[in-house]
Amino acid sequence: MTDVQTPDTGAKPGPGGTVDDAEIAKFEAMAADWWDPTGKFKPLHMLNPVRLDYITRQIAAEFGRDLMAERPFAGLRLLDIGCGGGLLCEPMARLGATVVGADAAARNIPVAQIHAQHSGLEIDYRHTTAEALADAGEVFDVVLNMEVVEHVADPLAYLTACQKLLRPGGLMIASTLNRNPKSFVMGIVGAEYVMRWLPRGTHDWRRFITPDELFDLLRRAGLDPVDRKGFSFNPVRWDFSISDSDLSVNYVTGSVKPA
Amino acid sequence: MDNPAAAAIFPPMTDRPNRTDAIIIGGSLNGAALALALAQGGLRVQVIDALPRATQAATGFDGRCYAMALASMRMLRALGLWDRLEPGAQPILDIRVSDGRAGEGPSPLALHFDHAELDEGPMGHMVEDRHLRPALLDALDAHPLIAHRPATRVTAQATDGPQAAVTLDSGETIHAALVVGADGRTGPTAARAGIKRRVTDYRQTALVCAIEHDKPHDGCAHQFFMPSGPLAILPLRGNRSSIVWSETHAQAKAINALDDAAYLDVLRPRFGSFRGDIRLAGARYTYPLNMTLADSFTAARLALVGDAARGVHPIAGQGLNAGLRDVAALAEVAVAAHRRGEDIGQADVLDRYARWRRFDTATLAMATDGFNRLFSNDNPFLRLGRGLGLAAVNASPALRRAFMREAAGLSGDVPRLLTGARL
Numbered sequence: 001m002t003d004v005q006t007p008d009t010g011a012k013p014g015p016g017g018t019v020d021d022a023e024i025a026k027f028e029a030m031a032a033d034w035w036d037p038t039g040k041f042k043p044l045h046m047l048n049p050v051r052l053d054y055i056t057r058q059i060a061a062e063f064g065r066d067l068m069a070e071r072p073f074a075g076l077r078l079l080d081i082g083c084g085g086g087l088l089c090e091p092m093a094r095l096g097a098t099v100v101g102a103d104a105a106a107r108n109i110p111v112a113q114i115h116a117q118h119s120g121l122e123i124d125y126r127h128t129t130a131e132a133l134a135d136a137g138e139v140f141d142v143v144l145n146m147e148v149v150e151h152v153a154d155p156l157a158y159l160t161a162c163q164k165l166l167r168p169g170g171l172m173i174a175s176t177l178n179r180n181p182k183s184f185v186m187g188i189v190g191a192e193y194v195m196r197w198l199p200r201g202t203h204d205w206r207r208f209i210t211p212d213e214l215f216d217l218l219r220r221a222g223l224d225p226v227d228r229k230g231f232s233f234n235p236v237r238w239d240f241s242i243s244d245s246d247l248s249v250n251y252v253t254g255s256v257k258p259a
Numbered sequence: 260m261d262n263p264a265a266a267a268i269f270p271p272m273t274d275r276p277n278r279t280d281a282i283i284i285g286g287s288l289n290g291a292a293l294a295l296a297l298a299q300g301g302l303r304v305q306v307i308d309a310l311p312r313a314t315q316a317a318t319g320f321d322g323r324c325y326a327m328a329l330a331s332m333r334m335l336r337a338l339g340l341w342d343r344l345e346p347g348a349q350p351i352l353d354i355r356v357s358d359g360r361a362g363e364g365p366s367p368l369a370l371h372f373d374h375a376e377l378d379e380g381p382m383g384h385m386v387e388d389r390h391l392r393p394a395l396l397d398a399l400d401a402h403p404l405i406a407h408r409p410a411t412r413v414t415a416q417a418t419d420g421p422q423a424a425v426t427l428d429s430g431e432t433i434h435a436a437l438v439v440g441a442d443g444r445t446g447p448t449a450a451r452a453g454i455k456r457r458v459t460d461y462r463q464t465a466l467v468c469a470i471e472h473d474k475p476h477d478g479c480a481h482q483f484f485m486p487s488g489p490l491a492i493l494p495l496r497g498n499r500s501s502i503v504w505s506e507t508h509a510q511a512k513a514i515n516a517l518d519d520a521a522y523l524d525v526l527r528p529r530f531g532s533f534r535g536d537i538r539l540a541g542a543r544y545t546y547p548l549n550m551t552l553a554d555s556f557t558a559a560r561l562a563l564v565g566d567a568a569r570g571v572h573p574i575a576g577q578g579l580n581a582g583l584r585d586v587a588a589l590a591e592v593a594v595a596a597h598r599r600g601e602d603i604g605q606a607d608v609l610d611r612y613a614r615w616r617r618f619d620t621a622t623l624a625m626a627t628d629g630f631n632r633l634f635s636n637d638n639p640f641l642r643l644g645r646g647l648g649l650a651a652v653n654a655s656p657a658l659r660r661a662f663m664r665e666a667a668g669l670s671g672d673v674p675r676l677l678t679g680a681r682l
Binding site for chain 2: 119
């Protein structure tokens with residue numbers, strides 16, 4: 001996910017930073033926006049359970065974890081790129097992972113920090129990028145790369161940085177939007193214009209990537225793509241489900257860094 | 260980010276061995292079943308029950324019993340309770356529905372459901388309260404993730420923060436992601452959360468008793484529709500049956516004031532003589548018949564289950580079965596959310612539960628209400644019409660099977676626990 005319309009507060013907080021009370025009130029209001037399931041991030045909230053189902057099952061399978069256990073992801077270091085308000089970081093922390101949330105938008109960081117604190121969760125939120133983290137030599141067991149790749153200028157360079165962030169045998173989960181007439185209708189006309197779920201201009205359809213193109217990019221970035229599934233929207237039930245066959249709009253992939 | 264005030268108000272939820280995921284207010288049948296289902300899914304639960312343990316513990320047969328639909332029985336099996344309950348439970352092998360008037364016996368246009376038409380086995384079981392309640396209590400005590408706190412009252416609840424807080428009469432305040440109101444149709448948890456209940460009064464009172472009869476029942480349940488209201492005869496183990504019938508408030512009050520011998524004199528012509536002589540086999544009860552429906556099943560960090568959400572007319576024995584459907588749906592939603600790391604009390608998680616139960620509840624409330632209004636009437640045309648209706652349903656195996664599947668709890672989007680699967 002990428003930040004789309006939260007106003008920049010100009011604050012530069014971070015671990016150890018100081019922020020006055022008025023700033024905190026503003027961040028709390030923005031956190032409430034991020035976490036309101038009927039608010040402006042409604043489509044993310046609708047998608048979140050199936051994204052989490054996919055992510056948790058892939059991690060459990062890759063690292064031999066039992067999802068029935070207490071804190072099944074204890075000992076795993078996980079990075080969420082484009083963490084926004086922390087909609088994925090908090091569940092991963094609750095499941096026991098050591099979580100770093102990175103966002104290129106400075107204004108998202110204090111917002112996510114305040115919400116995590118209220119939730120009683122320790123999460124390391126940083127205003128940084130995948131490239132900067134890779135240059136700093138950071139290494140993770142899991143990299144979450146959800147709804148980001150369609151927003152970056154050079155997908156191959158970006159995915160290569162993500163690959164460097166993984167330890168050998170590590171897992172990357174990447175989701176994006178397919179490029180075809182249906183995804184144009186559903187993802188842009190439907191979500192941005194008809195349902196007003198997303199601000200107009202959120203997505204540029206030409207930047208959408210087909211699953212084959214993404215698999216090709218992942219391989220060129222040095223990863224082994226191992227799985228792909230669709231997040232299929234059912235307009236009768238009005239929710240998303242994981243689909244083996246319908247990758248026509250939202251889809252997700254799992255890739256492993258060769259050991 | 261330094262915000263010590265927030266940290267003091269909201270103690271961390273994870274990394275605490277004494278963390279509580281859900282607080283269930285009300286430890287009766289639905290509350291206890293929910294605690295077991297959540298704990299089976301790995302959640303830590305506290306059950307706050309106003310009643311002292313002794314009130315809930317086993318006593319002799321007191322006449323209270325439940326018609327457990329097939330789906331509810333499967334859920335009890337998934338919760339590990341059925342092996343203990345089965346020896347005392349009476350399978351319902353046959354259901355006969357007929358239109359009758361006191362003294363005349365059942366009308367010839369009758370409806371007959373035979374369990375042999377349902378692949379899954381008996382449509383339901385009669386389970387006695389004295390067996391069910393101790394089985395649930397012992398299971399609560401045995402589960403390491405459940406803290407059962409009988410004889411404890413809730414004095415306040417606050418569910419608008421990042422965690423819910425429930426204050427007990429001891430002065431202690433406990434925190435959890437989710438609070439569940441399982442405290443019955445007049446329980447205060449809903450009102451404390453600002454949820455109102457609508458009440459429909461049927462202007463009738465149900466009379467309930469258990470009888471012994473000379474002849475065996477062969478597992479057959481009967482429902483007679485009398486002008487004053489329905490009379491149900493439900494088979495219990497041995498030559499015993501549970502009787503439920505309804506009268507106007509005034510008549511019921513007068514009947515219940517009679518001594519046992521005179522009470523039986525009122526019951527005999529209604530019951531008929533087809534099972535030989537009858538005797539009382541437990542206490543007598545009366546329940547004013549009404550339907551209550553909460554305006555909403557959820558509020559911030561709060562969900563209602565069972566009678567606290569919706570108390571239906573007990574005409575078709577659907578009260579506890581509907582409650583267990585709530586329990587199964589809420590447990591499935593909450594356990595799935597917990598496994599994917601979601602906050603189980605967040606609004607969109609609770610909305611999944613509310614959406615799941617909304618349709619089912621409206622259907623059930625309308626069906627039982629309509630059923631009763633249709634049959635509690637002495638108008639000769641309605642009488643003939645419903646006789647023909649019963650005969651029509653009876654003549655159509657497909658319609659009959661549809662009714663049976665509905666009554667057995669097998670229709671609709673069935674929660675996993677009700678299929679007998681563990682969460």
